[in-house]
Amino acid sequence: MKQKEIAKQETVAEKIERIPEIVPVLPVRDIVVYPAMIVPLFVGRDKSVLAVEEALAKEIPLLLLTQRSATVDDPGPDDLFLIGTASESLQPLRLPGQRR
Numbered sequence: 330m331k332q333k334e335i336a337k338q339e340t341v342a343e344k345i346e347r348i349p350e351i352v353p354v355l356p357v358r359d360i361v362v363y364p365a366m367i368v369p370l371f372v373g374r375d376k377s378v379l380a381v382e383e384a385l386a387k388e389i390p391l392l393l394l395t396q397r398s399a400t401v402d403d404p405g406p407d408d409l410f411l412i413g414t415a416s417e418s419l420q421p422l423r424l425p426g427q428r429r
Contacts, residue, residue, distance in 0.1 A: 348415050353380035354392045355416075358399040362414045371424075374402070381418070390415040 355370070355377055362368055370393075372381050384391040394413035401408045 348390050352390055352392045352415065353383045354394055354409075354413075355380050356396050356404045356409055357393050358396050361395050362393045362416065364414055366414075367419065376403075381421070385418060385421060390417055392416075 355372070357370065360368065372378055380391060383389075392413050393416050394409040394411075396404050397408055397410060
């Protein structure tokens, strides 16, 4: 990387500082997302779509929390692991036929 590009990159501490105390939560099934991972996420549940839309509209991170059981269709707080990953959307894409 060039010196200027390195200087322009936000540090991890700076990214953490700008995470609000309250962020939308996206329950994810059958995957644990770690920091710096780039993964495609297919979002279909209405609550999940709303969470993604809120994060995009407010330009804030989305908290990815893994579900304890992938068979739960409407997970509540007890259905999710307590530690997750703050994420940002790199390239949101709405699929054909998707509601909203």
